[in-house]
Amino acid sequence: MPPTKDVDEKATDHLVEKYIEENDVMIFSKSWCPYCTKIKNALKSAKIEFYSIELDKMAEGDDIQEALIKKTEQETVPNIFIKQQHIGGCDKTLAALKSGRVAALLSPPEPEAKHQKLEDDALDSYDYDLIVIGGGSGGLACSKEARSFGKKVCVLDFVKATPIGTTWGLGGTCVNVGCIPKKLMHQAALIGEYAQDATDYGWAQLEQARQHNWSKMIESIQMYIRSLNFKYRVDLRSKGVVYENSYGEFVSSHRLKVCACLITDKKGQSKEITGEKIVVAVGGRPKYPDIEGDKQYGITSDDLFSLKYDPGKTIVVGASYVALECAGFLHGIGREVQVFVRSILLRGFDQQMASKIGDYMSAIGIKFSHQTVPIRLECLEEGKPGKLRLHYRQTLESGEVKESYEDCNTVLFAIGREACTNELHMDKIGLDLKKANGYKIKTREEQSTQIPWLYAIGDCIDDDTMPPGQPLELTPVAIQAGQLLARRLFSNSSLKMNYYNVATTVFTPIEYGAIGYSEEDALSKFGEENIEIFHSEFVPLEWSICHHREQVKNMSYCKLIVEKKTDRVIGFHVLAPNAGEITQGYAVGMRLGATKADFDMTVGIHPTCSENITTLSVTKSSGESATQEGC
Ligand code: FAD
Ligand code: NDP
Numbered sequence: 001m002p003p004t005k006d007v008d009e010k011a012t013d014h015l016v017e018k019y020i021e022e023n024d025v026m027i028f029s030k031s032w033c034p035y036c037t038k039i040k041n042a043l044k045s046a047k048i049e050f051y052s053i054e055l056d057k058m059a060e061g062d063d064i065q066e067a068l069i070k071k072t073e074q075e076t077v078p079n080i081f082i083k084q085q086h087i088g089g090c091d092k093t094l095a096a097l098k099s100g101r102v103a104a105l106l107s108p109p110e111p112e113a114k115h116q117k118l119e120d121d122a123l124d125s126y127d128y129d130l131i132v133i134g135g136g137s138g139g140l141a142c143s144k145e146a147r148s149f150g151k152k153v154c155v156l157d158f159v160k161a162t163p164i165g166t167t168w169g170l171g172g173t174c175v176n177v178g179c180i181p182k183k184l185m186h187q188a189a190l191i192g193e194y195a196q197d198a199t200d201y202g203w204a205q206l207e208q209a210r211q212h213n214w215s216k217m218i219e220s221i222q223m224y225i226r227s228l229n230f231k232y233r234v235d236l237r238s239k240g241v242v243y244e245n246s247y248g249e250f251v252s253s254h255r256l257k258v259c260a261c262l263i264t265d266k267k268g269q270s271k272e273i274t275g276e277k278i279v280v281a282v283g284g285r286p287k288y289p290d291i292e293g294d295k296q297y298g299i300t301s302d303d304l305f306s307l308k309y310d311p312g313k314t315i316v317v318g319a320s321y322v323a324l325e326c327a328g329f330l331h332g333i334g335r336e337v338q339v340f341v342r343s344i345l346l347r348g349f350d351q352q353m354a355s356k357i358g359d360y361m362s363a364i365g366i367k368f369s370h371q372t373v374p375i376r377l378e379c380l381e382e383g384k385p386g387k388l389r390l391h392y393r394q395t396l397e398s399g400e401v402k403e404s405y406e407d408c409n410t411v412l413f414a415i416g417r418e419a420c421t422n423e424l425h426m427d428k429i430g431l432d433l434k435k436a437n438g439y440k441i442k443t444r445e446e447q448s449t450q451i452p453w454l455y456a457i458g459d460c461i462d463d464d465t466m467p468p469g470q471p472l473e474l475t476p477v478a479i480q481a482g483q484l485l486a487r488r489l490f491s492n493s494s495l496k497m498n499y500y501n502v503a504t505t506v507f508t509p510i511e512y513g514a515i516g517y518s519e520e521d522a523l524s525k526f527g528e529e530n531i532e533i534f535h536s537e538f539v540p541l542e543w544s545i546c547h548h549r550e551q552v553k554n555m556s557y558c559k560l561i562v563e564k565k566t567d568r569v570i571g572f573h574v575l576a577p578n579a580g581e582i583t584q585g586y587a588v589g590m591r592l593g594a595t596k597a598d599f600d601m602t603v604g605i606h607p608t609c610s611e612n613i614t615t616l617s618v619t620k621s622s623g624e625s626a627t628q629e630g631c
Pocket of ligand 1: 133139160179248283322420457
């Protein structure tokens, strides 16, 4: 059930309370307000650290202001709290500064017993200024940035083999078993489609190009990945970051045991190192469904991108990012694919867009089994690939539950990922982990934890300041959070990660780019009467003369969700070829708070798919057809 307005108000009140609780000096500000600038400058001169948010730059800024008025009866900004006490605006805070009240409020309270103990454990000197556990997107970015400020930095990275023995080099998920090989395989599939387009463009039959060679693709991609692994190692060395190809786990405060070999504690194979600050950037690994035969016969995306043999007919279990992308490219390179969907496609995304993706994938020949969960995996015949039988349970539309099986060569489990925190022994440093997608580390928006010297970034965190329901497990998010953290820790920066309006793209056979609110979330947050949705169905020009695209050529679509009161575009969605490339540029506009009028005044580039987003005039509420004809 969508949350009611009351629930929303409560969530905003809660958010305001959190800002106030978590920041000794909290300023609710607006970027254009001269009084906000004045008080910030005064605090900076007094060397008083503060945290501020710019309400005019945040989607929920108006709601926060309303919550503040309710709480303080002050209608203006800046609205300032010190040690949870409401001080007032600029003048009152200046007066409090002058009278010494601010200093008195900020004089440190008695430390809590727990933190007292941790401080007792603090060492006189450390091996490193910073140790980063995990050499993936976030960890590498953070360690190199910290090193650029002259700090002594060590990064630990170790990959545990998958159940079938797959392992890889430095760089983490993105480069080895995520974004990079995924995008290259997506490209392999697109090339197959272009080969089919070719005939209509006058090229001789390119049917040969449809004979796809799995081993050749894997060889090319893996060679490229190995070159990146090498480049990362050289880069760390040349920058002076110490890299240990070792697994790290906590022994006590500031102290880690690092093991080059996992099987053992034998003397000589592990050592201890200490860091004044430690950043956990351990990422996540795919989950298995915990059914008979899953780990023995099934694979995950961690295995697929370097699989030595052609996977053949593949059943993909799961219906989110990883599942749909893998299903898409496997089909695109000519393999038979069936997707087992437990509930809905792309949970957390705009469901109209998700269902359009499902329609597109079905139209090109990918089979979907809805309301289906695997219950047992058995091997009928060993081989590479062998023959497998996946037993499943399906709930039919009538409500009847049937059990059956499907035979295939490969079963790919893409049912989500778990943070790799369970073997870090965090209990030894007194950290509570939250049970969400594995045990994620609870962080505040400055990536700090409840332990003063410990920070966490990337896929392994659960940060309250992320938009609800969107874990934002994305490479650029991990990288930016890591770099900003290093700058705050070791330079004078106070810039924090902003998790709102992060653009993302799902690389399904037709790509889907999104920024900001989904239609469902916008409706439940703002109310139907307060938003307008502009949309259009269009044919990518380059597809218009391709016979094999006949069934799908009308399926490109874009929509903008607009808040009526401010005319601000709060949701951007596009389903089109190259949606990733299209979406990135618009993300700048969304970040700057672009209005629908700004989109309309932007002159399109003709003829492109992207120009459709600058000419949207049909609203959903009008009920008019969204189908575009011709130019
Ligand atoms: P990781 O990159 O996972 O790095 C963590 C590293 O720490 C790993 O090398 C791990 O082995 C190591 N480690 C773990 N525990 C320890 C320990 N105790 N000691 C030492 N080392 C340890 N994101 C996008 O933005 N775009 C995409 O197109 C995209 N596609 C994806 C496709 C797939 C199939 C997958 C699985 C993910 C994709 N992602 C994509 C998500 C992206 O890969 C992750 O968000 C990103 O890699 C997270 O970075 P990280 O630094 O948090 O962790
Ligand atoms: P998600 O957690 O997003 O989705 C898991 C999927 O598996 C859901 O469809 C879920 O169904 C289904 N599922 C879970 N358990 C079972 C089960 N026991 N049996 C059957 N189905 C099950 O995971 P992903 O691995 O797809 O993605 C992880 C993260 O990686 C994403 O959040 C994303 O940030 C990142 N990523 C980014 C990409 C990009 O930027 N292009 C690409 C790939 C990944 P249900 O809805 O019913 O729960």
